Amino acid sequence: MKANSDKRILNGYMTAFLLLFFSYILTFYTAEKLREQSLLVSYTNSLINNFDYLLSGIKDAQRGSRGYFIVGDSIFLSPHRNSYKTVDSAYDNLKILLNDEQYATAINQQQYKRLIRLQNEIKNEYAIIEGALNSFRQNNFKVSDSIVQFEYRNKSLMDHIDNEIRDIQRIENNTMRARIEQLEHYITTLQIINITSLIIAVLLSGYSIFVFNKESTAKHQADEQAAAYRNELEDRVKELHYKNEEINRLRSIEKFAATGRIARTIAHEVRNPLTNINLATEQLQEEVPRNDETELLMRMIDRNTARINQLITDLLNSTKFAQLIFTKASLHYVLDEALNMAKDRIELKNVNVNKQYGDSLPDVNVDVEKMKIAFLNLIMNAIEAMEEGKGILTIATEKNKDKCIIRIQDNGAGIDEEHMLRIFEPYFTSKAKGSGLGLTNTQNIILNHKGIIYAKSEPGEGSTFIVELDCA
Numbered sequence: 001m002k003a004n005s006d007k008r009i010l011n012g013y014m015t016a017f018l019l020l021f022f023s024y025i026l027t028f029y030t031a032e033k034l035r036e037q038s039l040l041v042s043y044t045n046s047l048i049n050n051f052d053y054l055l056s057g058i059k060d061a062q063r064g065s066r067g068y069f070i071v072g073d074s075i076f077l078s079p080h081r082n083s084y085k086t087v088d089s090a091y092d093n094l095k096i097l098l099n100d101e102q103y104a105t106a107i108n109q110q111q112y113k114r115l116i117r118l119q120n121e122i123k124n125e126y127a128i129i130e131g132a133l134n135s136f137r138q139n140n141f142k143v144s145d146s147i148v149q150f151e152y153r154n155k156s157l158m159d160h161i162d163n164e165i166r167d168i169q170r171i172e173n174n175t176m177r178a179r180i181e182q183l184e185h186y187i188t189t190l191q192i193i194n195i196t197s198l199i200i201a202v203l204l205s206g207y208s209i210f211v212f213n214k215e216s217t218a219k220h221q222a223d224e225q226a227a228a229y230r231n232e233l234e235d236r237v238k239e240l241h242y243k244n245e246e247i248n249r250l251r252s253i254e255k256f257a258a259t260g261r262i263a264r265t266i267a268h269e270v271r272n273p274l275t276n277i278n279l280a281t282e283q284l285q286e287e288v289p290r291n292d293e294t295e296l297l298m299r300m301i302d303r304n305t306a307r308i309n310q311l312i313t314d315l316l317n318s319t320k321f322a323q324l325i326f327t328k329a330s331l332h333y334v335l336d337e338a339l340n341m342a343k344d345r346i347e348l349k350n351v352n353v354n355k356q357y358g359d360s361l362p363d364v365n366v367d368v369e370k371m372k373i374a375f376l377n378l379i380m381n382a383i384e385a386m387e388e389g390k391g392i393l394t395i396a397t398e399k400n401k402d403k404c405i406i407r408i409q410d411n412g413a414g415i416d417e418e419h420m421l422r423i424f425e426p427y428f429t430s431k432a433k434g435s436g437l438g439l440t441n442t443q444n445i446i447l448n449h450k451g452i453i454y455a456k457s458e459p460g461e462g463s464t465f466i467v468e469l470d471c472a
Contacts, residue, residue: 028067028453037186041321044179046093047094054090056086057084057090061084093117114164125154132154175413270308274308328365330361331364335406350389355395358396360399362471367449374442384427392406396409409462412458414458451470453467
């Protein structure tokens with residue numbers, strides 16, 4: 001059954017191919033004839049136009065001389081002088097056209113002979129005009145009987161030249177009409193071939209489509225079902241990927257909250273004995289006799305207790321929910337301000353900043369100063385991660401549904417998977433002089449704005465920090 005169906009389809013395609021191939025051959029043949037006939041029409045039209053130029057030039061010479069006779073001003077001779085160039089150019093073009101072997105016909109040979117005779121008559125015409133002009137000048141610019149005689153001869157010869165050129169143009173017009181009719185015949189033939197080819201192609205295509213659809217309905221159904229399964233699987237994979245990202249974000253938030261609780265507990269447990277140490281130190285300073293050694297030890301105790309106290313304060317500030325002053329602001333303005341704050345570092349490391357701000361990004365409700373600090377931390381981390389003179393800092397923004405997305409990307413060394421799990425932990429840093437609280441503080445600011453921050457990185461390919469905030 002399937003073999004018979006395939007054979008019918010193959011026969012249909014072969015028949016369509018042969019018919020269309022034959023129609024294409026006819027089309028090419030007709031198109032070539034159409035091109036040849038178009039050239040002949042153009043050639044004949046050129047002959048007619050050049051005979052018009054020839055006759056027009058002779059009449060210009062005659063008109064200019066008559067104006068000169070009437071007024072006596074040489075300005076009227078301008079058409080007469082210009083006519084020489086027009087007549088010579090038209091005559092040369094006609095000689096070339098009538099001698100063209102590509103269009104050689106018996107009619108063209110007769111026309112060429114008539115053109116040669118016309119040349120002599122035109123020379124006589126110009127000789128008569130020049131004789132009349134000379135006589136006019138010699139007679140003190142007065143019309144004499146001799147000039148009248150010249151004009152009678154001029155009129156007789158001009159009438160003969162005019163009739164001769166008109167007769168030649170009549171023959172060429174008849175030839176052009178015949179060629180145009182032949183051209184229209186070829187055009188009609190080509191249209192018939194094209195329409196016939198189109199009808200054949202449509203019929204055979206319809207037949208092939210009918211047979212193909214009839215025999216492949218089950219295959220289409222199977223393909224559609226497979227496509228549906230594939231789309232469903234892709235949707236499930238996307239949903240799973242989204243769920244995993246959501247879980248990671250929730251874990252990050254939960255981890256941050258747990259870190260805050262631990263930090264507050266540590267602060268409470270450490271500050272109480274730290275306060276006792278400070279009180280005891282003050283008591284000792286009052287009771288113990290002063291000398292250089294005791295002074296040194298007391299200052300050491302004060303300095304280290306102050307340092308411990310400051311570390312605890314920094315830890316608490318980076319993990320507690322701060323009091324924010326919300327105002328509606330442009331994210332682009334806040335990012336530009338953060339970039340301006342990092343301008344010295346950008347110039348010092350010769351970093352190229354590439355802004356890809358989205359169009360029509362809505363404003364957000366943020367604490368502008370806090371958000372500047374958050375973006376500045378991300379920008380400074382990106383700058384420090386890149387090599388001097390090779391860094392490209394890309395800052396992109398876009399709107400996705402009701403979220404404003406900010407991406408801060410560098411082309412540095414990237415972050416390995418082990419470090420990625422700890423980048424937001426307090427006091428975790430890979431920098432020699434880092435405090436390890438910058439990203440923790442940044443995360444705290446973003447979370448206080450009910451936003452989300454997460455990172456994507458591959459070793460050797462740079463890092464991207466993504467911040468999502470609610471649009472105002």
